[in-house]
Amino acid sequence: MTSAAGEEEFYKMSTQKPLVIGIAGGSGSGKTSVTKKIHHVFKEHSVVVIEQDFYYKDQSHLEFEERLSTNYDHPLAFDTDLLIEDIEKLLIRQSIEKPVYDYELHTRSHKRIAIEPKDVIILEGILILEDKRLRNLMDIKLFVDTDADLRIIRRILRDINERGRTIESVIDQYMSVVRPMHNQFIEPTKRYADIIIPEGGHNEVAIDLMVTKIKTILDSGNDL
Ligand SMILES: Nc1ncnc2c1ncn2[C@@H]1O[C@H](COP(=O)(O)OP(=O)(O)O)[C@@H](O)[C@H]1O
Numbered sequence: 001m002t003s004a005a006g007e008e009e010f011y012k013m014s015t016q017k018p019l020v021i022g023i024a025g026g027s028g029s030g031k032t033s034v035t036k037k038i039h040h041v042f043k044e045h046s047v048v049v050i051e052q053d054f055y056y057k058d059q060s061h062l063e064f065e066e067r068l069s070t071n072y073d074h075p076l077a078f079d080t081d082l083l084i085e086d087i088e089k090l091l092i093r094q095s096i097e098k099p100v101y102d103y104e105l106h107t108r109s110h111k112r113i114a115i116e117p118k119d120v121i122i123l124e125g126i127l128i129l130e131d132k133r134l135r136n137l138m139d140i141k142l143f144v145d146t147d148a149d150l151r152i153i154r155r156i157l158r159d160i161n162e163r164g165r166t167i168e169s170v171i172d173q174y175m176s177v178v179r180p181m182h183n184q185f186i187e188p189t190k191r192y193a194d195i196i197i198p199e200g201g202h203n204e205v206a207i208d209l210m211v212t213k214i215k216t217i218l219d220s221g222n223d224l
Pocket residue numbers: 025026027028029030031032033034154155157158199200201202
């Protein structure tokens with residue numbers, strides 16, 4: 001910082017309450033794509049992304065075969081207490097050690113990512129709106145709403161290319177667990193959203209509106 005005005009701005013940015021944005025939606029809906037686009041705009045303005053998936057419960061004590069039978073679309077699959085603890089730390093400007101998840105091994109990796117507190121926290125995941133304590137931490141709640149046929153097509157491609165799955169395993173998991181859990185737990189959380197975004201990552205209008213809203217809140221010192 002070279003000027004008094006610059007120092008004042010730095011002080012304002014580093015002490016205001018961080019803005020928490022929740023991005024929910026079904027698997028394959030485009031949550032990660034929306035998150036990446038918003039992150040891309042704000043990265044130099046201090047945005048941190050927290051993926052709910054990284055907070056799946058550690059299963060390293062289980063055999064690999066046993067991990068295959070876990071229901072990863074149920075609220076109890078997540079270590080929500082740890083997730084809340086980490087967000088609360090970021091809210092009081094403390095750094096955290098974010099867990100890292102391994103989709104091929106179905107458990108947490110031994111790695112951790114050091115995350116410094118930032119002005120904007122984006123919390124992204126299928127069930128982030130399901131837990132009232134998490135909802136209460138959010139300033140803006142989004143739900144990415146994409147038709148089931150598109151979600152399963154996207155998931156098949158992604159899980160085969162990026163998560164080490166076979167087409168049979170993706171379809172079997174979708175029919176037996178993902179679809180029923182979506183209907184039971186994820187879809188009903190849409191009612192908690194402030195904004196419902198159809199089609200996710202390619203909805204430039206919705207992303208521009210979100211970016212403008214976040215800028216307005218940050219410029220006003222986050223007086224929510
Ligand atoms: N609008 C879109 N059109 C086509 N493919 C998309 C679109 N949005 C996302 N995808 C792809 O679909 C897959 C799932 O999207 P992603 O953003 O990871 O969804 P989620 O995080 O909700 O599971 C990814 O491979 C992504 O590249």
